[in-house]
Amino acid sequence: MAVIGPNGAGKSTLLKSVIGILRVTSGHVLLGTDDVTNHPPEELARRGVGYVPQVQDIFEPLTVLENLEMGGYLLPPARVRTRIDEVTQVFPALTSMLKRRADKLSGGERKMLAIARVLVLDPRVLILDEPTANLSPKLADNLLQEQVRRLAEMGKAVLLVEQRARAAMQVASWTSVLVSGTTRLEGSPGELLGRPDFEELFLGAGTGLKPSSGSEEEER
Amino acid sequence: MDLYIAAFGFGLVSLSVIAIAAVGFTMQFGITNVINLAYSSVMISSVYVAYAFNHAGVSIWLALIAGAIFGAVFSFLLNRVLYTPFQRKGTSLLGMVIVSLATSLMIQNVLLAIAGPYNVSYVQPSGGTIRLGAIVLTVVQVLVIGIAVVLMLAIHALLTFTRLGKAMRATAANPTLARNCGIPTSRVIDVVWLITGALCGIAGVVAGMNSDTFAVGNGPGYLITIIAAAVLGGAGQPYGAMLGAVLIGEMTELSAAAISADYKEVVAFAVLVLVMVLRPQGLLAKRGALAAAG
Numbered sequence: 001m002a003v004i005g006p007n008g009a010g011k012s013t014l015l016k017s018v019i020g021i022l023r024v025t026s027g028h029v030l031l032g033t034d035d036v037t038n039h040p041p042e043e044l045a046r047r048g049v050g051y052v053p054q055v056q057d058i059f060e061p062l063t064v065l066e067n068l069e070m071g072g073y074l075l076p077p078a079r080v081r082t083r084i085d086e087v088t089q090v091f092p093a094l095t096s097m098l099k100r101r102a103d104k105l106s107g108g109e110r111k112m113l114a115i116a117r118v119l120v121l122d123p124r125v126l127i128l129d130e131p132t133a134n135l136s137p138k139l140a141d142n143l144l145q146e147q148v149r150r151l152a153e154m155g156k157a158v159l160l161v162e163q164r165a166r167a168a169m170q171v172a173s174w175t176s177v178l179v180s181g182t183t184r185l186e187g188s189p190g191e192l193l194g195r196p197d198f199e200e201l202f203l204g205a206g207t208g209l210k211p212s213s214g215s216e217e218e219e220r
Numbered sequence: 221m222d223l224y225i226a227a228f229g230f231g232l233v234s235l236s237v238i239a240i241a242a243v244g245f246t247m248q249f250g251i252t253n254v255i256n257l258a259y260s261s262v263m264i265s266s267v268y269v270a271y272a273f274n275h276a277g278v279s280i281w282l283a284l285i286a287g288a289i290f291g292a293v294f295s296f297l298l299n300r301v302l303y304t305p306f307q308r309k310g311t312s313l314l315g316m317v318i319v320s321l322a323t324s325l326m327i328q329n330v331l332l333a334i335a336g337p338y339n340v341s342y343v344q345p346s347g348g349t350i351r352l353g354a355i356v357l358t359v360v361q362v363l364v365i366g367i368a369v370v371l372m373l374a375i376h377a378l379l380t381f382t383r384l385g386k387a388m389r390a391t392a393a394n395p396t397l398a399r400n401c402g403i404p405t406s407r408v409i410d411v412v413w414l415i416t417g418a419l420c421g422i423a424g425v426v427a428g429m430n431s432d433t434f435a436v437g438n439g440p441g442y443l444i445t446i447i448a449a450a451v452l453g454g455a456g457q458p459y460g461a462m463l464g465a466v467l468i469g470e471m472t473e474l475s476a477a478a479i480s481a482d483y484k485e486v487v488a489f490a491v492l493v494l495v496m497v498l499r500p501q502g503l504l505a506k507r508g509a510l511a512a513a514g
Binding site: 019021040041042044045046050051053056057058059060061062066069070071073074077117121 | 383386387389390392393394396397398399400401402403404405
C-alpha cells in the first residue's frame with residue numbers, strides 16, 4: 001500500500017503515529033484484528049512490524065554487521081547469524097561491507113542497509129517512510145521497482161510513504177492520497193489514475209503527477 | 221632524568237584512577253545524555269562507604285567491592301528517581317546539568333553532616349614497594365594500575381563483543397531507532413547507570429587508597445579532573461576518556477617534576493584549553509568504543 005501526498009500532508013506523522021513514536025489522540029491502529037494503538041515501538045517490533053524512517057535510519061557509529069545484529073535483537077542469538085546470512089543473500093552487495101562503519105556508506109547503500117536491518121527480524125509488516133528521499137533518480141527507481149516489489153513478493157505487507165507518487169503507485173496494489181492530514185482519495189492505482197479529476201484532487205493544483213516512466217526527476 | 225621517570229610512574233597511578241572515573245562519567249553522558257555533575261558526589265560517598273566498612277575491620281579490598289556496589293545502586297536510583305522523571309518532562313540538557321549540580325550539592329552537604337569535615341584515611345597494608353628502574357611504587361599503587369587495566373579491557377570487551385554493549389552503543393547513537401529494533405532502551409539505560417555507578421564507586425575508593433588522606437571536600441576536585449579527561453578525549457567517547465586520562469594523569473605528574481607540584485594542575489588544564497582551541501570536539505570525537513570497533 002502506498003500513501004502519497006504533497007509536502008506537509010502529514011505522511012510521516014501518520015507513520016510515526018502508527019509505529020508508536022507519536023501519540024494517537026483519535027482513531028485506532030489495527031494490526032490484523034489486534035488494536036495496537038499507542039503501543040510502544042519495541043512492542044510493535046515484537047509483533048512483527050518493521051519500520052525504516054526517512055532519516056536517521058541506521059546506527060551510524062556501528063558497523064554494517066552490528067547494524068544487522070541490532071535488527072535481530074529480539075531473536076535468539078543463535079538465530080541472528082542465520083537471519084543475517086539469509087538477508088545478505090537478498091542484498092548480496094552488503095556481504096562485502098559487513099565490517100565497514102555505517103556512516104561511510106553511500107546513500108543507496110545506506111538505504112539498503114536500513115531495509116536489510118529491518119528484514120533480519122523477518123517482520124510481517126514493513127513500513128517505509130520515503131525510502132527514495134535523497135537518492136538519485138536511478139537508485140530511487142531501482143529501490144521501488146525491484147527491492148520494494150521483492151519485499152511484497154516475499155509475503156510482507158508493505159506500507160510505503162512516498163513523494164514520488166507515480167513511481168510508488170506503480171508498485172502498490174492500493175493507494176491512499178493524503179492531503180492536509182486527511183485521506184482525500186483511496187483505491188487501486190488503476191482506478192485513481194483513471195479518474196479525470198485525480199490530479200486536481202491530489203493537490204488541488206500542480207501535482208507532479210504528469211504521465212512519466214516513474215522517477216521524480218522525470219515527473220518534474 | 222630519574223626524577224622524570226619516577227614522576228612518570230606516579231602518573232601511571234594517577235591516570236589509572238582518572239581513567240576509571242572518566243570512562244564512567246563519559247559513558248553516562250554518551251549513552252543516557254546526562255552530564256551528571258553529581259558524579260563526584262557519588263564518588264566521594266562511595267569513598268566513605270568503603271571507609272565505614274574498612275574501619276569496621278573489613279579488608280580494604282572487600283570495602284572496595286562495597287564502594288562499587290554502593291556507587292552502582294546510588295547512581296541507578298539517582299537516575300530512576302530524579303533524572304528520568306525530569307527527562308520525561310522534556311528538561312533540556314542544560315536544565316539537567318542544573319538538576320545534577322543541585323543534587324551534587326545536596327549529597328555533599330548531607331555527607332558532610334554525617335562524616336564531618338575531617339581528613340581521614342583507610343587502614344591498608346603497606347605491602348612494601350616495587351622498584352622498576354627509577355620508578356618506585358607501592359604494591360597498592362601497582363594493584364590500582366592493574367584494576368584500571370582490567371576494567372578498561374572489560375569495558376572494551378563489553379562494548380565491542382557483547383549484545384548488551386552493542387545495544388548500549390545503538391541506544392547512544394539513535395534511541396528511537398533502537399526502540400524500533402525492539403531494544404528495551406530503558407533497561408539498557410538502567411544497566412548503564414549500574415555499570416558506570418560501579419566504576420564511579422571503584423574510582424573513588426582507589427583514589428582514597430592512593431591518597432594519604434581524604435575528606436568530603438575532595439569531591440569537587442575529582443569532578444574537575446574527570447571532566448577535563450572526558451572533554452579532552454571527546455565527550456561521550458570511552459576511548460577518548462581513556463586517552464584524556466593518560467594525558468591529564470601524566471601531565472600533572474611530569475609538570476610537578478619539571479616546575480613545581482603547585483602548578484601541576486595549571487599545566488594540565490592549559491593543555492586542555494589548547495586542545496579545545498585546536499580541536500573543540502576533543503581528540504577522539506569521531507572514534508571510540510561507542511563508535512564501531514576496529
